[in-house]
Amino acid sequence: xxxxxxxxxxxxxxxxxxxxxxxxxxxxxxxxxxxxxxxxxxxxxxxxxxxxxxxxxxxxxxxxxxxxxxxxxxxxxxxxxxxxxxxxxxxxxxxxxxxxxxxxxxxxxxxxxxxxxxxxxxxxxxxxxxxxxxxxxxxxxxxxxxxxxxxxxxxxxxxxxxxxxxxxxxxxxxxxxxxxxxxxxxxxxxxxxxxxxxxxxxxxxxxxxxxxxxxxxxxxxxxxxxxxxxxxxxxxxxxxxxxxxxxxxxxxxxxxxxxxxxxxxxxxxxxxxxxxxxxxxxxxxxxxxxxxxxxxxxxxxxxxxxxxxxxxxxxxxxxxxxxxxxxxxxxxxxxxxxxxxxxxxxxxxxxxxxxxxxxxxxxxxxxxxxxxxxxxxxxxxxxxxxxxxxxxxxxxxxxxxxxxxxxxxxxxxxxxxxxxxxxxxxxxxxxxxxxxxxxxxxxxxxxxxxxxxxxxxxxxxxxxxxxxxxxxxxxxxxxxxxxxxxxxxxxxxxxxxxxxxxxxxxxxxxxxxxxxxxxxxxxxxxxxxxxxxxxxxxxxxxxxxxxxxxxxxxxxxxxxxxxxxxxxxxxxxxxxxxxxxxxxxxxxxxxxxxxxxxxxxxxxxxxxxxxxxxxxxxxxxxxxxxxxxx
Numbered sequence: 001x002x003x004x005x006x007x008x009x010x011x012x013x014x015x016x017x018x019x020x021x022x023x024x025x026x027x028x029x030x031x032x033x034x035x036x037x038x039x040x041x042x043x044x045x046x047x048x049x050x051x052x053x054x055x056x057x058x059x060x061x062x063x064x065x066x067x068x069x070x071x072x073x074x075x076x077x078x079x080x081x082x083x084x085x086x087x088x089x090x091x092x093x094x095x096x097x098x099x100x101x102x103x104x105x106x107x108x109x110x111x112x113x114x115x116x117x118x119x120x121x122x123x124x125x126x127x128x129x130x131x132x133x134x135x136x137x138x139x140x141x142x143x144x145x146x147x148x149x150x151x152x153x154x155x156x157x158x159x160x161x162x163x164x165x166x167x168x169x170x171x172x173x174x175x176x177x178x179x180x181x182x183x184x185x186x187x188x189x190x191x192x193x194x195x196x197x198x199x200x201x202x203x204x205x206x207x208x209x210x211x212x213x214x215x216x217x218x219x220x221x222x223x224x225x226x227x228x229x230x231x232x233x234x235x236x237x238x239x240x241x242x243x244x245x246x247x248x249x250x251x252x253x254x255x256x257x258x259x260x261x262x263x264x265x266x267x268x269x270x271x272x273x274x275x276x277x278x279x280x281x282x283x284x285x286x287x288x289x290x291x292x293x294x295x296x297x298x299x300x301x302x303x304x305x306x307x308x309x310x311x312x313x314x315x316x317x318x319x320x321x322x323x324x325x326x327x328x329x330x331x332x333x334x335x336x337x338x339x340x341x342x343x344x345x346x347x348x349x350x351x352x353x354x355x356x357x358x359x360x361x362x363x364x365x366x367x368x369x370x371x372x373x374x375x376x377x378x379x380x381x382x383x384x385x386x387x388x389x390x391x392x393x394x395x396x397x398x399x400x401x402x403x404x405x406x407x408x409x410x411x412x413x414x415x416x417x418x419x420x421x422x423x424x425x426x427x428x429x430x431x432x433x434x435x436x437x438x439x440x441x442x443x444x445x446x447x448x449x450x451x452x453x454x455x456x457x458x459x460x461x462x463x464x465x466x467x468x469x470x471x472x473x474x475x476x477x478x479x480x481x482x483x484x485x486x487x488x489x490x491x492x493x494x495x496x497x498x499x500x501x502x503x504x505x506x507x508x509x510x511x512x513x514x515x516x517x518x519x520x521x522x523x524x525x526x527x528x529x530x531x532x533x534x535x536x537x538x539x540x541x542x543x544x545x546x547x548x549x550x551x552x553x554x555x556x557x558x559x560x561x562x563x564x565x566x567x568x569x570x571x572x573x574x575x576x577x578x579x580x581x582x583x584x585x586x587x588x589x590x591x592x593x594x595x596x597x598x599x600x601x602x603x604x605x606x607x608x609x610x611x612x613x614x615x616x617x618x619x620x621x622x623x624x625x626x627x628x629x630x
Contacts, residue, residue: 348493
């Protein structure tokens with residue numbers, strides 16, 4: 001990989017999704033999810049904590065990461081405000097921001113837990129960076145401030161967070177009297193790069209670089225601060241600093257380890273810093289670790305992190321289905337990281353992973369009505385796993401809200417020579433290329449169909465290269481320009497069409513979208529001999545509500561199964577379902593728990609597969625993604 005040929009994402013505010021897949025989700029997110037989440041921030045005491053009136057002995061003390069939940073909601077609401085002006089939401093944001101401004105301390109510090117819960121000793125600030133999320137909360141507040149400023153032009157929260165970032169810069173670093181620390185939960189690193197991009201202040205990108213470069217150096221800072229607290233560093237509950245990716249300096253890391261969300265935020269920051277500083281060593285580290293994730297540790301849904309113990313990674317090819325943790329935030333982090341890597345040289349492999357996570361492992365995290373959420377996203381359930389309205393650790397609900405509110409920002413990029421289309425959906429995009437306006441309109445029912453038409457509107461004839469992504473799952477495709485078929489061999493996953501484009505030109509891309517039975521690598525021991533159902537970018541599952549047979553694992557799918565593809569406009573928000581005849585293993589005629597083996601007997605069974613992202617939106621019941629093959 002090189003740092004040449006950089007791409008620039010087209011802002012989400014320049015892209016309007018008008019399709020039947022994303023547009024309804026964006027509207028539900030705006031009209032239902034954001035108000036519901038605000039109500040939870042209020043009813044759980046998170047917003048009240050900013051009034052700094054809590055006293056010891058009272059119930060509901062401010063938690064160490066409550067501020068981050070508020071911050072992500074502000075960010076999501078700001079994105080929504082940028083595309084859909086709403087006076088009431090604007091005023092609500094102003095009120096929340098006023099609380100944050102009032103809570104800020106004279107020196108710039110802002111953390112409701114420490115200001116209130118540790119009122120007797122604010123000198124306890126920054127004494128447990130390993131566990132207590134101060135810099136993590138600061139990072140999310142910075143991201144919120146940048147989003148609010150970009151959406152409204154108001155500097156109210158941006159000024160607050162610049163003061164906080166300036167204070168953090170005075171506290172941390174390698175200078176005399178500064179702390180040589182960094183956060184146990186990465187986040188502030190990527191946030192500081194965003195703050196630099198909007199303010200132009202180089203102090204912020206330098207501070208981000210310090211936090212990334214200092215991570216994992218010896219003597220280890222988390223050991224030092226633990227001893228200062230009178231603790232034995234070896235008593236760390238996780239047992240290893242692999243948990244927070246500080247076991248080695250980042251450029252020496254080759255294998256993804258530890259907490260999955262922390263890892264994704266760190267790697268996103270490394271990609272951001274590579275962009276801003278031209279540091280190829282950071283990008284090379286990202287590439288090594290990317291292969292460790294995608295080739296050995298990623299679920300077929302784009303989810304990551306099989307273990308509940310560390311909310312993250314274990315060993316290569318350890319991908320259980322029923323006990324999969326696969327946190328919603330981790331899949332969202334995969335989208336963030338792969339979108340960043342995609343901008344370096346336009347390699348479609350990153351867009352493939354981004355798309356896989358977007359259509360499966362992220363949006364499974366929110367119900368279709370926008371009111372309930374998954375923290376964990378298993379690939380099999382016996383019927384007891386359901387979305388909830390909120391969590392004590394509520395990172396996922398506002399995280400999926402901010403992703404959906406800004407999802408249109410992942411569809412297009414520009415480069416020196418043209419326009420890139422990474423994702424497909426009915427949409428309108430207004431793009432500036434070398435000072436000239438290019439309007440693109442996609443007409444498609446993707447992801448349910450592979451036919452995409454791109455129409456161009458230009459003020460004058462313009463020569464540039466239009467790049468159309470050919471997804472990794474697509475084996476056959478055709479491209480036509482103004483009705484005439486053209487040949488094009490993908491370059492890193494994109495067909496390149498270079499010409500002098502005229503107003504009214506059209507490009508028709510047809511992606512062959514058969515149902516495919518997917519097998520896992522043979523070292524994925526839990527899935528040996530099993531298959532999963534995928535069509536286009538969508539992974540499918542079977543739910544108990546559609547089948548009388550139980551458990552669903554009695555169903556076996558023939559490799560030569562013929563599938564019927566049916567669109568149901570009223571089912572699960574409008575989805576394509578897949579129907580086929582499979583085989584059901586018949587139980588032996590005995591009540592004994594164990595009995596002598598006999599040749600298996602099968603009976604035909606009709607199966608109905610629905611998109612994984614939409615499961616648990618009807619009657620409660622079983623769900624399964626992987627099935628034995630026959």
